[in-house]
Amino acid sequence: MPSNIQITRPHGLGLEQARSRIHAVARRLERELQVVCRWQGNRLWFRRPGASGIILVAEDQVVLEVQLGLWLAPMRQLIADRIDQKLVTALR
Template sequence: MADISIRQQHSLSHQGAKAAAQEVAEQMARDFDMALQWDGNVLLFQRSGVSGALTLLEREALLEIRLGFLMKAFAAKIEEKVAAKMERVFAAA
């Protein structure tokens, strides 16, 4: 079960949505030192204490993040920052 779940509507093409997802993921990788890997339309990410997936659907992006015990204290701040970034990049249609 995800500790953070964010759904972001978009009207981007598949390529546009994938580019937006990559932008969100690269920001997360920089901010949280994560490893990234695409598996079809799902971008998997992981580091010690944090893992999850960004799934691209036709008109929606779904981000699910699982936090380790120590990271749960920062859940609200992480969710706020990532949700704002997703809104910015996926709204850029």
């Protein structure tokens, strides 16, 4: 059974700056983890074996939702913590 992660991270960057920073993170994920990313407006869809999700970039917050497959579900909390750390760093 899949396991879900949802993180909402507020920011004060404005829409364009936040989108630019999330885009930079996405490019790194594509290079380092073979994540497939696709923008649709201010939504970034991503997937790789075992995980998929969406990042919604808004004027004052970023909302991330990830669905983990069966093999990654036992590591849900570790993955959630790492994602949250990366978002905090990206949105500084």
